[in-house]
Amino acid sequence: xxxLIWLLFFQAGSIWVGWIKETVLSGDLSSxxxxxxxxxNSWLLNKLLKLRGEIYHxxxxxxxxxxxxxxxxxxxxxxxxxxxxxxxxxxxxxxxxDDATVSSLFIDNHWILPQxxxxxxxxxxxxxxxxxxxxxxDYYEWEVEGKISSKYSTGQVIEMGTTNGxxxxxx
Numbered sequence: 001x002x003x004l005i006w007l008l009f010f011q012a013g014s015i016w017v018g019w020i021k022e023t024v025l026s027g028d029l030s031s032x033x034x035x036x037x038x039x040x041n042s043w044l045l046n047k048l049l050k051l052r053g054e055i056y057h058x059x060x061x062x063x064x065x066x067x068x069x070x071x072x073x074x075x076x077x078x079x080x081x082x083x084x085x086x087x088x089x090x091x092x093x094x095x096x097x098d099d100a101t102v103s104s105l106f107i108d109n110h111w112i113l114p115q116x117x118x119x120x121x122x123x124x125x126x127x128x129x130x131x132x133x134x135x136x137x138d139y140y141e142w143e144v145e146g147k148i149s150s151k152y153s154t155g156q157v158i159e160m161g162t163t164n165g166x167x168x169x170x171x
Contacts, residue, residue: 005048005055006152008032009140020045029140030061033073033081056081060143064136066102076102076138077127079120089118106133 008017009029024045025031033056037046061076063069069076072083079085086094094114096105105112116122141148144156 001047001051002055002157003152003154004044005032005052005059006142008048009059010142010150010152028068030068030070030074033070058142058144060141062139062141063102063131064134064138066104066106066133066138068138069102071096071100071102071105072098077124079124079127082124086118086120086124089120094121102131103133 007014008020009032011017021027021029024041025035032049033052035049037049041049056075057080059075061069061074063076073081075081077085096113111125111128113125113128116125142150142152144153149156
């Protein structure tokens with residue numbers, strides 16, 4: 001099941017992948033992290049959506065232009081999902097729309113974020129000062145234990161799952 005999610009992000013030539021991307025995700029792969037399971041979906045698709053948290057931290061979105069990187073939900077920062085990272089902060093939304101992209105928050109070479117009101121918000125501000133946007137497209141990478149790989153390895157996933165106390169094969 002986790003390999004199917006990996007295929008979705010890293011094997012664009014598959015008819016199944018193309019159908020999921022265009023029909024279910026409306027051409028926006030980032031929607032995979034936010035779309036809700038539905039009775040209209042197949043059993044398989046709903047199962048994949050339920051498992052996305054198990055694989056989220058291994059699928060990193062590398063920000064280049066920031067135009068396709070969703071600020072709140074994509075795994076693009078060292079903090080993972082910013083929605084989760086900041087959810088216990090007071091005023092955690094920062095006035096930023098749910099579907100905002102990273103590039104939409106960088107205008108005239110400045111980040112348009114309110115002043116930080118917590119240590120976590122300050123950490124985010126500090127990180128953003130290190131981020132340089134370019135004209136290149138954002139892209140996904142498969143990263144396990146800090147190493148980038150172009151291959152999916154079931155053995156590596158099992159090892160990481162058992163190391164982290166997660167049993168990944170329960171259906």
